[in-house]
Amino acid sequence: xxxxxxxxxxxxxxxxxxxxxxxxxxxxxxxxxxxxxxxxxxxxxxxxxxxxxxxxxxxxxxxxxxxxxxxxxxxxxxxxxxxxxxxxxxxxxxxxxxxxxxxxxxxxxxxxxxxxxxxxxxxxxxxxxxxxxxxxxxxxxxxxxxxxxxxxxxxxxxxxxxxxxxxxxxxxxxxxxxxxxxxxxxxxxxxxxxxxxxxxxxxxxxxxxxxxxxxxxxxxxxxxxxxxxxxxxxxxxxxxxxxxxxxxxxxxxxxxxxxxxxxxxxxxxxxxxxxxxxxxxxxxxxxxxxxxxxxxxxxxxxxxx
Amino acid sequence: xxxxxxxxxxxxxxxxxxxxxxxxxxxxxxxxxxxxxxxxxxxxxxxxxxxxxxxxxxxxxxxxxxxxxxxxxxxxxxxxxxxxxxxxxxxxxxxxxxxxxxxxxxxxxxxxxxxxxxxxxxxxxxxxxxxxxxxxxxxxxxxxxxxxxxxxxxx
Numbered sequence: 001x002x003x004x005x006x007x008x009x010x011x012x013x014x015x016x017x018x019x020x021x022x023x024x025x026x027x028x029x030x031x032x033x034x035x036x037x038x039x040x041x042x043x044x045x046x047x048x049x050x051x052x053x054x055x056x057x058x059x060x061x062x063x064x065x066x067x068x069x070x071x072x073x074x075x076x077x078x079x080x081x082x083x084x085x086x087x088x089x090x091x092x093x094x095x096x097x098x099x100x101x102x103x104x105x106x107x108x109x110x111x112x113x114x115x116x117x118x119x120x121x122x123x124x125x126x127x128x129x130x131x132x133x134x135x136x137x138x139x140x141x142x143x144x145x146x147x148x149x150x151x152x153x154x155x156x157x158x159x160x161x162x163x164x165x166x167x168x169x170x171x172x173x174x175x176x177x178x179x180x181x182x183x184x185x186x187x188x189x190x191x192x193x194x195x196x197x198x199x200x201x202x203x204x205x206x207x208x209x210x211x212x213x214x215x216x217x218x219x220x221x222x223x224x225x226x227x228x229x230x231x232x233x234x235x236x237x238x239x240x241x242x243x244x245x246x247x248x249x250x251x252x253x254x255x256x257x258x259x260x261x262x263x264x265x266x267x268x269x270x271x272x273x274x275x276x277x278x279x280x281x282x283x284x285x286x287x288x289x290x291x292x293x294x295x296x297x298x299x300x301x302x303x304x305x
Numbered sequence: 306x307x308x309x310x311x312x313x314x315x316x317x318x319x320x321x322x323x324x325x326x327x328x329x330x331x332x333x334x335x336x337x338x339x340x341x342x343x344x345x346x347x348x349x350x351x352x353x354x355x356x357x358x359x360x361x362x363x364x365x366x367x368x369x370x371x372x373x374x375x376x377x378x379x380x381x382x383x384x385x386x387x388x389x390x391x392x393x394x395x396x397x398x399x400x401x402x403x404x405x406x407x408x409x410x411x412x413x414x415x416x417x418x419x420x421x422x423x424x425x426x427x428x429x430x431x432x433x434x435x436x437x438x439x440x441x442x443x444x445x446x447x448x449x450x451x452x453x454x455x456x457x458x459x460x
Contacts, residue, residue: 011449030415085427086426087421087425088425106419107419107420107421107424107425108419108420108421108422108447108450109415109419109421109422109445109446109448110421110451111448112421112446112447112449113421113422113425113447115428127421127448128419128448129450130448130450131417131449141329194436194451198434223342
C-alpha cells in the first residue's frame, strides 16, 4: 500500500479503515521481528515543544530499532521557539535536516498547520487537546491483539470522557469496526454530544452509566482515564466523585476472563497497584505496543515496507 | 400598488447592490460585518419593514458597491436567507439567494483560544457543517473544534 508514503498523519480520520488495518498488520510484523535496519541513513526529527515520557521515548526507540538517527529537542526551552521563532520557521528549518518530523506541540491544530508548510511528512505526536493519532493506533493494536479482532467489541470507557482526547479519537476509530460503547463517567464529565453523534451516525449503540460496576460483566475492554481535579469548577463536586472511578483488583471479579484493562498512562491513582498483577491488566504491554505501531508508521510513511 | 409603496420606503439606487430579506434583528450586524459605517458613498437602509416571509425584515441599498465572494460569505453567516440584488442604471442585473458557502476562509476567528490560528499568524479556514439538529456550525480546519453561529466572531 503505497498511498501512505509521504503522507502526514495528523488525525486518526486521515486514515481509512483499510489503512488502519494495514498499519496494525505491519506493527504485528515488527512485534515478531523488531530489529530491522531499514532506516539506516535516515534522520528523523523529534520536536517535542512540551514534555512527554512515553510518546517521545517510544518514537525514538522505534527509530533506533530500525537503525535510523534522531535529532530534535525534548522541550521548547532548548529550541529557538524561546527566542520567538514561529512554528512555520521552525518546521521549514528542521525539514532541511531530516526525512520526517515527529512533533508534539501544545497549540491545538499545530500539527495540521505544520503538515501544510512542511516539505517532509509530519507525524502528530499530540497537538494540544486536539489529536494524538499514534495513541489511537496503539490502542487499536492492543484491542485487536487481546480480543483477536476489532469487530463488534464491547468497550467501556471510564473517567473523564469530556476532555479526554484519547477516548474521543478511539470512539471515532472504533465506529469503523462496529463496536458497542459503554460510557461511564460522573455527570459533569460525560461524553460530548459531538462524539455521541458520530456513534449514532455510524448506526451504533452507546450506553451511559455512572457506576463502574454496571459494565463489569459485559465489557471486553475497560479503557480507564484519569479524572483531574482542575476539570471541576466546584472542588466539592470533585471530592464527591473522585473515589468512584478508581479501579481496584477486587472490582474485576465479575468481569469476563478475556477482558483487558487499558489506560493511556500516566496513571495517578485511578488504577490501584494491586491491579497490576492481575493478568487482566494490560496497560504496560499497551505502552510497549506503541513502539511496534510507531515502527510501522515510520516504515509506511517513508515507503520502506 | 402596495408593493410599490413598500419598495419606496427605502430609496432606489442607480448602481450598486441591494441586500434584501435580512432578518430585522440582524440588520445592524450585517452593516457592521461589512464595515459599511466607513463606506463613503450613499447607503439607504430600513429595518422593521413588513415581510410576508420573515415577519419583519431589513433591507440595505449600497450605491456603487458590488460585493466580493468573501463579503458574501460574511452576509451568509449572519443572514443566510438574504437576497443579493445587483443594480445597474436602476435595472436589476443579477438577483440571487445567498447560500452558505462550503468553506469559510479568512473572515472568521476560531473561538478556541488555544487554536494555532489565534496564537500564530495563520489564515483561518472552516468547513461549514450541520449538527444532528440541522444547525449550521463551523468546523475549524486546524483545531477541529466546531463552533455554533452564536460564537462566530469576525475579523
